Amino acid sequence: xxxxxxxxxxLFDEINSNPEDLNFRKQEFGVFKSGINPIDFELxxxxxxxxxxxxxxxxxxxxxxxRAIVSNDEMCRxxxxxxxxxxxxxxVDPRRKDAKxxxxxxxxxxxxxxLKLNLSRxxxxxxxxxxxxxxxxxxxxxxxxxxxxxxxxxxxTPAKYSEPIRFEDVAVNHPNLRFCLAHMGWPWWEETIMMxxxxxxxxxxxxxxxxxxxxxxxxHLFSVNMNLNWLQNCFQDKVMFGSNNPRFRHVxxxxxxxxxxxxxxxxxxxxxxxxxxxLGLEG
Numbered sequence: 001x002x003x004x005x006x007x008x009x010x011l012f013d014e015i016n017s018n019p020e021d022l023n024f025r026k027q028e029f030g031v032f033k034s035g036i037n038p039i040d041f042e043l044x045x046x047x048x049x050x051x052x053x054x055x056x057x058x059x060x061x062x063x064x065x066x067r068a069i070v071s072n073d074e075m076c077r078x079x080x081x082x083x084x085x086x087x088x089x090x091x092v093d094p095r096r097k098d099a100k101x102x103x104x105x106x107x108x109x110x111x112x113x114x115l116k117l118n119l120s121r122x123x124x125x126x127x128x129x130x131x132x133x134x135x136x137x138x139x140x141x142x143x144x145x146x147x148x149x150x151x152x153x154x155x156x157t158p159a160k161y162s163e164p165i166r167f168e169d170v171a172v173n174h175p176n177l178r179f180c181l182a183h184m185g186w187p188w189w190e191e192t193i194m195m196x197x198x199x200x201x202x203x204x205x206x207x208x209x210x211x212x213x214x215x216x217x218x219x220h221l222f223s224v225n226m227n228l229n230w231l232q233n234c235f236q237d238k239v240m241f242g243s244n245n246p247r248f249r250h251v252x253x254x255x256x257x258x259x260x261x262x263x264x265x266x267x268x269x270x271x272x273x274x275x276x277x278x279l280g281l282e283g
Contacts (some may be wrong), residue, residue: 003087003275004250006146006182006242009056009068011037014081015074030060030068030154033048034246035214037080044147046085049251052272053084055242055279057116057146058091059154068093072106079112087279089114091147094122103137113279114138118148119156125232126167135170139177142280144203149181150188151209153247164191171199178278182242183208189221196235203278205242206257206270214256215246222260236266 058070079088092107164185185192210217243253
């Protein structure tokens with residue numbers, strides 16, 4: 001099974017019948033030149049790339065901008081269009097007065113599969129006390145968290161809030177909480193590797209910032225910046241394939257990973273097996 005652990009649905013037609021909604025999402029997420037994406041076409045793209053499932057990540061900064069970029073109810077509608085292909089995460093702005101209630105509703109009523117947080121956009125460090133109730137809910141309900149880590153394309157996102165080492169206290173204080181440091185925490189990939197090797201509950205994904213092509217970038221990072229055997233032998237059970245679609249196309253990102261000369265069992269783990277474990281889908 002191939003799972004894209006990192007994709008964004010903000011351009012899907014299901015939630016953008018009003019042009020004002022689309023413009024709001026594009027401005028807040030920083031995809032200024034992109035257009036609407038019909039879900040039927042998205043399913044064709046996944047089939048073409050031979051991707052079985054895509055994890056869809058929302059954003060909620062409603063305490064700041066008045067509404068979520070993609071709300072939990074909208075995410076539920078999107079997943080309902082093709083539940084065999086889409087896995088929806090929840091978004092909850094921790095500054096909301098009803099943050100705990102909304103996250104519980106997202107899990108218990110809407111059946112969303114995890115929580116997405118971009119602390120750079122929230123201007124919060126991972127040890128901010130207002131995040132603790134959300135961590136506790138995820139830990140109690142066995143739901144993972146996708147943290148943005150490192151550089152962010154979104155507007156108003158200081159990277160200092162998402163440096164990988166800053167998540168260490170979360171790993172220590174919530175040992176049963178699985179969380180992913182997205183984008184390999186680029187440019188702090190060495191810190192990310194340390195976190196992957198030291199803490200059983202920490203994962204990372206490959207939705208990194210590349211300046212030329214996924215093929216060249218992944219080859220350089222995993223074979224030049226680090227020894228490819230590190231990935232194959234030291235944290236092969238912690239890295240998951242992610243494209244960061246729509247910023248980068250599923251098929252190009254996947255081709256870049258498939259180009260790496262990895263043992264087949266390691267390739268299978270990165271493309272899907274690790275995500276199955278991270279999402280709690282075993283059995």
